[in-house]
Amino acid sequence: MEKLNMTSPDLTARNIERMGELFPQLVTETLGKDGKLKKAIDFELLKQELSDVLVEGDKERYQLTWPGKKEAILNANTPIDKTLRPVKEDSMNWDTTENLYIEGDNLEVLKLLQESYLGKVKCIYIDPPYNTGKDFIYKTDCQSKCNTSS
Secondary structure (H helix, E strand, O other), X not given: OOOOOOOOOOXXXXXXXXXXXXXXXXXXXXXXXXXXXEEEEOHHHHXXXXXXXXXXXXXXXXXXXXXXXXXXXXXXXXXXXXXXXXXXXXXXXXXXXXXXXXXXXXXXXXXXXXXXXXOOOOOOOOOOOOOOOOOOOOOOOHHHHOOOOO
């Protein structure tokens, strides 16, 4: 007995495959609704491939792009409702220092500093995410990078 496929064919995927056979340079990747990478067509490049004159569009430029970049921009622009709270007992020379140590998610902290410390920050040293937990595999020297003397 033959099993029936109870879904209709994905015509978009089929068309992308066909376009890729004719113009392999047009095939790129994008994130699907399920968060997985899927094939897509670069329509700006398609316009140029099908034209015998220069097609004006986005200005050519060097750029760094990746799947999820637009979502990252959206996250960066989304407001948050948090605040910074000092922990005086864990601080060194609280009454005399001009420096602050802030621990938290990099993006959230930068968003909070953006308004309340505008024009007041000389240096921000962000420890990259590879130094998390107790396994500090990269040595960092903030003093040489963050000289606070004027």
